[in-house]
Amino acid sequence: MGSFNTSFREGFILMGFSDWSQLEPILFVFILVFYSLTIFGNTTIITLSLLERQLHTPMYFFLRHLSFLDLCYTTSTVPQLLINLHGLDRTISYKGCVVQLFSSLALGSTECVLLVVMAFDRYAAVCHPLHYTAIMHPHLCQTLAIASWVGGCMNSLVQTGLMMAMPLCGLHLLNHFFCEMTVLLKLACEDTEGTETKMFVARAIILVVPVLLILGSYVYIVQTVLKVRSVAGRRKAFGTCGSHLLVVSLFYGSAIYTYLQPMHSYSESEGKFVALFYTIVTPMLNPLIYTLRNKDVKGAVRKVLGRGRYSM
Template sequence: MEQNNGSSFTGFILLGFSERPQLELVLFVVLLIFYMFTLLGNTTIIALSHLDPLLQTPMYFFLSNLSFLDLCYTTSTVPQLLVHLRRADKSISFGGCVVQLFISLGLGSTECILLGVMALDRFAAVCRPLHYTVIMHSRLCVLMASASWFIGFANSSLQTVLIFLVPLCGRNKIDHFFCEIPPLLNLACVDTTIYESEIFFVSVIILFIPVTLITVSYGWIVRAIFRIKSSAGQRKAFGTCGSHLTVVSLFYGTAIYAYLQPSNNYSQDQGKFISLFYTIITPMVNPVIYTLRNKDVTGAMKKVLWRVLTPDDWVGKTL
């Protein structure tokens, strides 16, 4: 990367919310609480999907993958933000910035693809119920999840290399709370049109192909649901698919706003709060959205809590 006067480049300063010092303590408390709820909610989903045999299905396999993604995604940015909110030193090393961008972008890209894969799973469950277990067999589920991770991190590798090829000419103050593409591009001292076009093209592929897949899948799903004669069956199908659509709307809406708008329309303040939304709010509410009306998950939670609270009774029954 090109620098001024051949000086050594050691790292960046993440300005974060330093221009609003009165907000930093409030943000620290709120984000710490949100982060703890994110850890608790997503860990619970992962644990339940492994502990309860009734939840060892393709749907909950993908859901536990999504929860693991959310845990990692939040952890890649929020702990550092919490430290910076309570310290005057808001620096991050060059290598740390590269790693943070690579990991957070890889996890975000993987989630984009995984949400599309989950729509395919819902399509098979609702539109092909009699063949669901044959279509969505365990080997295919593992293959689809693995492909999501591979494509997500392949995209991250490409975009991370592209962004750090941009000459910064000694600029090192990032007006953001973590290393992300739009604020890093703002540091460039050259015309970034070519870089923006390349990143825009890749982002369109990563974002809109899964969105198209989700739209087509749910078109067939809605059609199939209205053919279900049982009102209880319709409610269950709408409840399960509605949860997925809510998560999709929250995640894709903020991601499209952050990555697919022209750079001259990009507001740093809006960008920071949008980034807060998809790095902490969405991962926190995802477990709530999936469990609030899901009787399988709430039933599994009650059974696990019963085992923990009455271990003697459980042991006696099993013997």
């Protein structure tokens, strides 16, 4: 028996999907393809939003941050998973586990706050269109983006610190493909109810409060859109918000399932597949959701491709 930072200093063994060994080669191929698409899609959005002046708007400024977050989040877990699935090495050092825990929590928490900021941007665009540029001026956008990153890192620092102070015992096996909070908590021994309560409060604050703020924003947005008389106007307003709402549903749905259910009812087997969804599938879908029906992005792609043809 000992604490997280003493008896487990030699590291952990990530079991990954070894209990479904026949699935591992198939998972390796699918995850490699999804990871490649995630890198391509999010890098494309970042590049286009930087190159094209028509995309120099608050919405694309925040979307650029979201794409960068998704790139970092998948990269913090997927390379380790691919090595794990290949059967080359299933171990992770103590320091590596702490870094992975902190970074995944920090990036996930930052996305929680950033999605609220993006909801506020949509609220300003739909409910106050005449004052939109005055409200969402560059200085405020930069401040909100920085606040998202700082808030996410602070929340992660609190949770990681509490986790490291917990006494862990038993085998050095993690029934997961990365060092996730819920699986590490399963190794906790002694009575850790007080610490778990503090961690639950930290998780609830970063998940529940943003959801309530986003829902509040959309109540005002829906009320405003319903007052619009033209069908085309309503369709355009709902179109600008629909993408964000879909991303919010995918992200918060899986996050709330994972982090807000009681520990005694958490299934590690189910948890691994849910984690696959929010670490790989959602970051891959985000660029598609935002660009599939977006005329601005399609126009920017045509411009960039057109320049490429002329320069050849």
